[in-house]
Amino acid sequence: MSQKMTFNVNGHRHTILIDDPDMPLLYALRDDLGLDNPRFGCGLGQCGACTVHIDGVPTRSCSLPVSAVGKGRITTLHGLGDRKKPHPLQTAWIEEQVNQCGYCINGWLMEGAALLARNPKPTEEEARAAFGDLICRCGTHNAAVRAVLRASKQA
Numbered sequence: 525m526s527q528k529m530t531f532n533v534n535g536h537r538h539t540i541l542i543d544d545p546d547m548p549l550l551y552a553l554r555d556d557l558g559l560d561n562p563r564f565g566c567g568l569g570q571c572g573a574c575t576v577h578i579d580g581v582p583t584r585s586c587s588l589p590v591s592a593v594g595k596g597r598i599t600t601l602h603g604l605g606d607r608k609k610p611h612p613l614q615t616a617w618i619e620e621q622v623n624q625c626g627y628c629i630n631g632w633l634m635e636g637a638a639l640l641a642r643n644p645k646p647t648e649e650e651a652r653a654a655f656g657d658l659i660c661r662c663g664t665h666n667a668a669v670r671a672v673l674r675a676s677k678q679a
């Protein structure tokens with residue numbers, strides 16, 4: 525039987541009907557709320573493409589059941605910044621021309637933003653460690669680290 529669930533996403537409350545409480549949060553974000561920045565990559569919690577923040581903590585939405593979110597505040601890339609008011613990391617991302625195909629980038633930006641929030645002046649090693657379990661088939665790793673370091677100089 526369907527049940528109502530309410531989420532706080534990017535500062536707004538959303539109530540949706542859920543048929544399966546074990547459904548991944550990613551599906552609710554993309555299919556029910558139309559927030560398509562979190563991407564479906566591996567679906568197994570291994571690539572990071574689906575990353576969102578829950579109470580500021582990077583979380584793989586493909587492997588988190590919707591029922592486990594509770595009162596957690598969800599932030600997606602849409603909530604991080606936009607064209608009018610970009611997050612410093614988004615600006616640095618463009619300046620360093622990090623994107624290639626772009627499929628993975630949601631995860632890198634969300635991990636990088638979380639790193640800068642807890643450590644505004646990370647070293648290169650700390651940035652590499654934060655990105656350590658993300659997968660990019662286009663090999664943007666070094667450019668992504670440069671973008672984090674560039675953004676940290678603006679903090």
Ligand code: FES
Pocket residue numbers: 563564565566567568569570571572573574575584585586587
């Ligand atoms: S799609 Fe979630 S970690 Fe790969």
Ligand code: FES
Pocket residue numbers: 623624625626627628629659660661662663664
């Ligand atoms: S930019 Fe293509 S997969 Fe990362």
